[in-house]
Amino acid sequence: MKLVIVKDYNELGKITGDFILEKVKQNPNVILGLATGSSPITTYEYIIEKTKENNIDWSGVKTFNLDEYVGLTPDHEQSYRYFMEKQLFEHINIKKENTHVPNGLWxxxxxxxxxxxxxxxxxxxxxxxxxxxxxxxxGFNEPGASFDSITSIVDLTKTTIEANSRFFEKVSDVPTKAVSMGLKSIMNSKEIILIASGANKTEAIKHLIKGEIGTEWPCTVLQNHPNVTVIVDQEAAKEAISAANK
Incomplete structure (x- = not known):
């Protein structure tokens, strides 16, 4: 596992964006797994900017998103399909039929x-x-998720629901279930890049980098993958750095 520490959220977007764009330039038919939430927003903004500047061709690229809320239609403003359309897909020349997001109505x-x-x-x-x-x-693989899990309908924890309530008018509006790629689905990827920003992610990053592998912290499964790059800002890296220095 390779750890890259950057200055802040904006630099995180640039470094990660360049990482992804390089894959697209190397292989015009690359298959990308994509994420939603606040973490990748600066990455997608940077990708859009550089794609337009350099006329990068996305017409052969295929994408598969990690997850979707159960019960939300693709045109719902809080659905992850809607997020991806507004944050990335509408701004690059990717073909709609090449973009895949789990169906929240499964x-x-x-x-x-x-x-x-x-x-x-x-x-x-x-x-x-x-x-x-x-x-x-x-993904939405909460603590206790099996390392052998594939894409399925999962329950969200109270912690996750509360964290995601910032995107909704109130906590009660947040779906309590999601369709998510499983941990095995994620581990089948040839290469993985994980990003994190902010002090609220420090504990998770510490476990990811230095923690004991186990289902209590699902992210630790990535220690078993041969090709993982972790890009975090200084705030998110504090606990990991402290643990490494002990």
Missing amino acids: KTNEEAAQYDEEIKKAGGIDLQLLGIGQNGHI
Whole structure:
């Protein structure tokens, strides 16, 4: 696992954006796994800016997003499909049919599991972008999630619901379930880049980098992956640096 510490959230976006853009330039048909939430916003803004400046072609790129809230339609303003359209897809020349987001209206795990089959048919994810929750979740794989899990319908913890309530008018509006790639789905990616910003992520990053591998902190599964880059700002890295120096 490679750890990269940057100055702040804006620099995080530039470094991560360049990392992803380089993959697109190297392979015009690259398959990317994408994330939502606040962590990747500066990354997507930078990608849009550089794509326009340098006429980078996204027409052959395929994307698969990590997760979606259960019960939200694609046009709902808090759905992750809507987020991706507004934050990235509408601003680059990617083909709509090449962008995949789990369906929040799926009712069964059998339906959800077909997402893994779609990824497999496409050739597998070349680079997966991840954020991380305060409790160490990646995707919406909450503490206790099996390391063998594939895409399924999952319950969100109170901590995650409260953290995500900043995007909604009130806590009671936040969905309590999501469709999420499983930990096994994520680990099948050829390469992974995880980003984090802010002091509220310090504990999770410490466990990710130095913690004992176990389901209590789902992010620790990434220690078993051969090709992971962690990019964090100085605030998010504090606990990890402290642990490394002990």
